[in-house]
Amino acid sequence: MSPRTKKQxxxxxxxxxxxxxxxxxxxxxxxxxxxxxxxxxxxxxxISKGLLYNYFESKEDLLKAIIIQGLNSISDLIDPDHDxxxxxxxxxxxxxxxxxxxxxxxxxxxxxFSILTQPDVMVLASREIEDFFEQLMRKLQSxxxxxxxxxxxxxAILFGAILDGIFFNYILxxxxxxxEQVKKRIVxxxxx
Amino acid sequence: MSPRTKKQxxxxxxxxxxxxxxxxxxxxxxxxxxxxxxxxxxxxxxISKGLLYNYFESKEDLLKAIIIQGLNSISDLIDPDHDxxxxxxxxxxxxxxxxxxxxxxxxxxxxxFSILTQPDVMVLASREIEDFFEQLMRKLQSxxxxxxxxxxxxxAILFGAILDGIFFNYILxxxxxxxEQVKKRIVxxxxx
Amino acid sequence: MSPRTKKQxxxxxxxxxxxxxxxxxxxxxxxxxxxxxxxxxxxxxxISKGLLYNYFESKEDLLKAIIIQGLNSISDLIDPDHDxxxxxxxxxxxxxxxxxxxxxxxxxxxxxFSILTQPDVMVLASREIEDFFEQLMRKLQSxxxxxxxxxxxxxAILFGAILDGIFFNYILxxxxxxxEQVKKRIVxxxxx
Amino acid sequence: MSPRTKKQxxxxxxxxxxxxxxxxxxxxxxxxxxxxxxxxxxxxxxISKGLLYNYFESKEDLLKAIIIQGLNSISDLIDPDHDxxxxxxxxxxxxxxxxxxxxxxxxxxxxxFSILTQPDVMVLASREIEDFFEQLMRKLQSxxxxxxxxxxxxxAILFGAILDGIFFNYILxxxxxxxEQVKKRIVxxxxx
DNA sequence: GATGAATGAGAGTTCATTCAT
DNA sequence: TATGAATGAACTCTCATTCAT
Numbered sequence: 001m002s003p004r005t006k007k008q009x010x011x012x013x014x015x016x017x018x019x020x021x022x023x024x025x026x027x028x029x030x031x032x033x034x035x036x037x038x039x040x041x042x043x044x045x046x047i048s049k050g051l052l053y054n055y056f057e058s059k060e061d062l063l064k065a066i067i068i069q070g071l072n073s074i075s076d077l078i079d080p081d082h083d084x085x086x087x088x089x090x091x092x093x094x095x096x097x098x099x100x101x102x103x104x105x106x107x108x109x110x111x112x113f114s115i116l117t118q119p120d121v122m123v124l125a126s127r128e129i130e131d132f133f134e135q136l137m138r139k140l141q142s143x144x145x146x147x148x149x150x151x152x153x154x155x156a157i158l159f160g161a162i163l164d165g166i167f168f169n170y171i172l173x174x175x176x177x178x179x180e181q182v183k184k185r186i187v188x189x190x191x192x
Numbered sequence: 193m194s195p196r197t198k199k200q201x202x203x204x205x206x207x208x209x210x211x212x213x214x215x216x217x218x219x220x221x222x223x224x225x226x227x228x229x230x231x232x233x234x235x236x237x238x239i240s241k242g243l244l245y246n247y248f249e250s251k252e253d254l255l256k257a258i259i260i261q262g263l264n265s266i267s268d269l270i271d272p273d274h275d276x277x278x279x280x281x282x283x284x285x286x287x288x289x290x291x292x293x294x295x296x297x298x299x300x301x302x303x304x305f306s307i308l309t310q311p312d313v314m315v316l317a318s319r320e321i322e323d324f325f326e327q328l329m330r331k332l333q334s335x336x337x338x339x340x341x342x343x344x345x346x347x348a349i350l351f352g353a354i355l356d357g358i359f360f361n362y363i364l365x366x367x368x369x370x371x372e373q374v375k376k377r378i379v380x381x382x383x384x
Numbered sequence: 385m386s387p388r389t390k391k392q393x394x395x396x397x398x399x400x401x402x403x404x405x406x407x408x409x410x411x412x413x414x415x416x417x418x419x420x421x422x423x424x425x426x427x428x429x430x431i432s433k434g435l436l437y438n439y440f441e442s443k444e445d446l447l448k449a450i451i452i453q454g455l456n457s458i459s460d461l462i463d464p465d466h467d468x469x470x471x472x473x474x475x476x477x478x479x480x481x482x483x484x485x486x487x488x489x490x491x492x493x494x495x496x497f498s499i500l501t502q503p504d505v506m507v508l509a510s511r512e513i514e515d516f517f518e519q520l521m522r523k524l525q526s527x528x529x530x531x532x533x534x535x536x537x538x539x540a541i542l543f544g545a546i547l548d549g550i551f552f553n554y555i556l557x558x559x560x561x562x563x564e565q566v567k568k569r570i571v572x573x574x575x576x
Numbered sequence: 577m578s579p580r581t582k583k584q585x586x587x588x589x590x591x592x593x594x595x596x597x598x599x600x601x602x603x604x605x606x607x608x609x610x611x612x613x614x615x616x617x618x619x620x621x622x623i624s625k626g627l628l629y630n631y632f633e634s635k636e637d638l639l640k641a642i643i644i645q646g647l648n649s650i651s652d653l654i655d656p657d658h659d660x661x662x663x664x665x666x667x668x669x670x671x672x673x674x675x676x677x678x679x680x681x682x683x684x685x686x687x688x689f690s691i692l693t694q695p696d697v698m699v700l701a702s703r704e705i706e707d708f709f710e711q712l713m714r715k716l717q718s719x720x721x722x723x724x725x726x727x728x729x730x731x732a733i734l735f736g737a738i739l740d741g742i743f744f745n746y747i748l749x750x751x752x753x754x755x756e757q758v759k760k761r762i763v764x765x766x767x768x
Numbered sequence: 769g770a771t772g773a774a775t776g777a778g779a780g781t782t783c784a785t786t787c788a789t
Numbered sequence: 790t791a792t793g794a795a796t797g798a799a800c801t802c803t804c805a806t807t808c809a810t
Contacts, residue, residue, distance in 0.1 A: 003771045004810050012773070034226035035312040038801060048775050053802065114309035116364060117302070120227040154370050157361070158377065165357025169349070172308060181346050182353075204790095230784060240792045242787085251784065396769090418610035419696040422805060432771045434808085443805065494693070500748060501690035504611040538757050541745070545758075549741025553733070556692060562730050569734065579792045580789050588794070614780060624796050629781065 017055050017065075020045045025066050029110040033063060033121050060124050067115065067125040070108040071132045074101055079139065086143040092191050094139075099183050102167055110171050136160070159190060209247050212237045213258050221302040225255060225313050252316050259307065259317040262300040263324045266293055271331060278335040284383050286331075291375050294359055302363055328352070351382055401439050401449075404429045409450050413494040417447060417505050444508050451499065451509040454492040455516045458485055463523060470527040476575050478523075483567050486551055494555050520544070543574055593631050593641075596621045601642050605686040609639060609697050636700050643691065643701040646684040647708045650677055655715065662719040668767050670715075675759050678743055686747050712736070735766055 004012075023044040027036040038059055042049045056062040077097045079086075086094065102109065115121050116129070140156035149155045166186075170177045215236040219228040230251055234241045248254040269289045271278075278286065294301065307313050308321070332348035341347045358378075362369045407428040411420040422443055426433045440446040461481045463470075470478065486493065499505050500513070524540035533539045550570075554561045580588075599620040603612040614635055618625045632638040653673045655662075662670065678685065691697050692705070716732035725731045742762075746753045 002810070003769085004773090006771095008810085009772065016773085030311060032226075032310040032312045034224075035310075037799080039799090049801090050776070050803075051774055054773065059801065110309070114306075116360075117306035117309050118224045119222065120224045151373070154373050154377075157370065158358075158374060161357035161361045161374075162354055163357065164360050165353035165355065166350075168308075168356050168360060169353045178346050178349065181343070182350060185346075185350065229782080241785085242793065243791055245785070246790075393769095414695065416610075416694040416696045418608075421803080433806085434772065435770055437806070438769070498690075498693035500744075501686070501693050502608040502611075503606060504608045535757070538754050538761075541754065542742075542758060542761065545741035545745045546738050547741065548744050549737035549739065550734075552692075552740050552744060553737045562733065565727070565730050566734060566737075569730075578789070579790085580794090582792095584789085585793065592794085613778080615778090625780085626782080626797065627795055630794065635780065 013055070016045075016047070016051075020047070020052060020055055020062065021066050021069065024062055025070075025107060025111060028063065028066070029107040029114070032114060033111075033118070063115075063121070064125050064128070066108075066111070068128050070105065070112065071128055074105065074108075075132065075135070077101060078136070086139050086146075088147075088191060091143055092187065095183070095187060095191070098163060099179070102170060102179070106171065109167060113168060113171060162186065205247070208237075208239070208243075209257075212239070212244060212247060212254070213261065216254055217258050217262075217299060217303060220255070220258070221299040221306075224306060225303075225310070255307075255313065256317050256320075258300075258303070260320050262297065262304065263320055266297065266300075267324060267327070269293060270328070278331050278338075280339075280383060283335055284379065287375070287379060287383065290355060291371070294362060294371070298363065301359060305360060305363060354378065397439070400429075400431070400435075404431070404436060404439060404446070405450050405453065408446055409454075409491060409495060412447070412450070413491040413498075416498060417495075417502070447499075447505070448509050448512075450492075450495070452512050454489065454496065455512055458489065458492075459516065459519070461485060462520070470523050470530075472531075472575060475527050476571065479567070479571060479575065482547060483563070486554060486563070490555065493551060497552060497555060546570065589631070592621075592623070592627075596623070596628060596631060596638065597642050597645065600638055601646075601683055601687060604639070604642070605683040605690070608690060609687075609694065639691075639697070640701050640704070642684075642687070644704050646681065646688065647704055650681065650684075651708065651711070653677060654712070662715050662722075664723075664767060667719050668763065671759070671763060671767070674739060675755070678746060678755070682747065685743060689744060689747060738762065 020041065024036070024041045027040055027044060030036075038049055038052060041062075042052050045052070052062070056065065077100070078094050115125065122129070137156055137160065140159055141152045144152035144155040144159075163186075166179075166182055170179060212233065216228070216233045219232055219236060222228075230241055230244060233254070234244050237244070244254075248257065269292070270286050271282075307317065314321070329348055329352065332351055333344045336344035336347040336351075355378075358374055362371060404425065408420070408425045411424055411428060414420075422433055422436060425446070426436050429436070436446075440449065461484070462478050463474075499509065506513070521540055521544065524543055525536045528536035528539040528543075547570075550566055554563060596617065600612070600617045603616055603620060606612075614625055614628060617638075618628050621628070628638070632641065653676070654670050691701065698705070713732055713736065716735055717728045720728035720731040720735075739762075742758055746755060
């Protein structure tokens with residue numbers, strides 16, 4: 001039989017990598033980075049421990065890959081054209097997307113918050129997270145500046161804090177969170 | 193020399209316990225619960241590992257004690273008379289206290305947030321944290337109800353979220369946070 | 385295109401085998417048998433891990449092949465006619481060759497010494513090495529016997545030890561080793 | 577019961593450390609550094625794996641400790657007064673001691689040779705070994721200089737090589753090695 | 769012939785906890 | 790009360806070898 005082509009190998013790699021990252025993300029969000037062992041991840045992915053190291057250099061490397069992927073996919077949703085300029089329409093769209101992310105990427109957000117507050121884990125991805133954060137802040141400031149704010153930086157910070165707070169609370173207790181009302185209030189306060 | 197009285201012994205015990213808790217709190221906030229070993233805590237407290245187990249049943253038990261103590265001391269500051277009723281004056285006072293806590297108990301808050309987002313650690317103190325949270329919500333709701341809000345629960349939730357968000361961001365990045373401006377804004381929005 | 389003949393296939397096989405052995409020898413000498421992985425050898429040989437097992441049954445088998453080949457090629461140089469008899473002229477020639485080997489087969493000698501001193505690796509090739517050694521000793525003894533030594537065995541042992549010692553030191557520190565002077569001294573002591 | 581005194585703890589530590597080092601030395605010499613697992617060492621020492629790490633930071637650290645101890649004890653035997661000057665009497669004494677070491681510290685010498693030839697292990701103790709070697713060379717050179725040698729350095733190197741060669745062969749095959757005759761010959765050649 | 773994904777046993781190491789003193 | 794030696798389970802990671810393609 002002829003050996004697999006390069007393309008076939010790549011496909012296998014991509015699929016398996018995605019599978020491992022998905023399993024790991026769920027476990028990390030569920031139980032916390034330190035409480036999940038490589039063995040757990042391998043078991044959930046239905047592969048051997050050894051194979052995991054064929055795809056990721058270390059457990060830390062795996063976490064980093066998950067974070068980068070998550071931040072990138074969120075980045076894409078919030079600012080698809082990456083131009084850094086935010087009109088009122090785009091702001092409304094951005095808020096919409098943010099709240100979609102809140103429900104669609106809930107698990108990633110859980111991981112994200114848990115990482116932010118764990119110094120020893122945070123260092124692993126601090127560069128990527130800081131970059132993401134700065135990019136978002138720049139966008140918000142430009143928006144408030146265009147709107148005529150007297151202190152765009154403070155407004156951007158406050159807006160970010162409110163989002164963080166809502167997200168944080170929603171994630172910790174999403175059973176009976178009045179998410180729609182809250183969203184409406186935000187739009188009233190910051191867009192209209 | 194006269195032997196120490198029972199009271200003196202208890203005092204020594206309490207002091208040592210407090211010392212251990214203080215050391216552990218600092219280390220946990222600095223490096224994360226999982227990255228701090230019992231040996232580290234013992235060393236920082238200048239006692240032996242064995243003695244630590246004389247005061248706390250386990251590392252988890254120690255963490256729980258720290259959390260309970262922290263929540264209680266915050267509770268006391270926010271609502272000294274524990275009557276659950278909040279007047280406008282008390283609300284202003286409460287916000288004042290909250291922001292004092294933010295600066296005075298910064299280390300505890302770091303630990304607090306890191307615990308909230310680590311499910312495996314959270315279970316250790318979930319009862320205490322939920323109790324604290326409910327108590328605070330009841331207080332806020334009663335305040336907004338008295339003030340004539342159409343949806344006191346939503347208002348309480350939003351207020352709580354904003355506080356959480358600000359605290360969260362401040363703790364992660366307190367170097368150049370415009371904390372005073374933000375506080376003023378909050379007072380304008382929710383008290384006046 | 386005409387299909388390759390059987391002979392051509394065998395040639396390819398032999399070339400590939402030689403390539404793998406050369407790569408492995410260099411790596412083993414450089415980093416030690418245990419510190420070199422099969423992956424390393426495959427990479428250096430620019431083949432896949434799997435293919436290596438097409439040529440050698442195991443990593444140990446590969447090492448054994450390298451040792452046997454090395455010993456044989458040295459044997460050939462020292463005693464091309466394999467007659468076991470050593471005249472004075474042949475002794476002089478043998479010493480010449482030995483010192484040539486020292487510089488030309490330096491890498492193999494490094495591996496050789498490292499194997500001699502690693503019991504767990506030594507067992508893999510002990511037969512071959514012992515055979516080689518005995519053959520050499522027989523040759524040296526016959527030489528000293530012909531020369532009229534009172535204790536040819538002791539002389540042979542001493543001569544062997546001196547060679548070993550010089551080689552050993554030269555290999556460990558060949559930067560500023562006065563190899564030519566030493567060789568002259570040996571010839572004076574044992575041939576003239 | 578009163579707790580153990582500091583001195584008692586120190587005694588326990590020293591004894592256990594020595595026990596572990598002894599076990600490890602034997603195993604390393606017997607099977608080679610890489611083929612001996614920490615588990616093996618612990619089992620031979622009749623302790624748990626974990627305890628080993630109470631006494632040594634790592635397997636490498638343990639090896640290093642063994643080497644340093646071995647070199648020091650040999651150093652002490654060869655040159656008790658550490659003055660670096662060697663008279664004829666002292667040279668005779670030194671040779672005597674060397675050959676004693678050969679029989680008494682045989683196991684350490686096996687380890688020593690195996691380390692010298694394993695690059696990846698050698699790096700762990702290269703400093704210590706180089707220091708030891710230089711010290712010995714200086715001593716030998718001073719001896720040959722005083723004796724009126726035309727090339728003290730070459731003589732020292734040759735003498736060292738001969739010793740190495742003899743030791744090396746003796747260690748690899750000590751069953752029927754004519755060690756006494758060889759020693760006599762050395763004394764004749766280099767002292768008388 | 770040739771590939772590299774996949775395995776599984778075992779490596780070195782850490783650490784909460786216990787216990788003799 | 791107080792010590793730190795001692796344990797053992799669990800951890801992350803490695804690697805020779807196999808096998809479907």
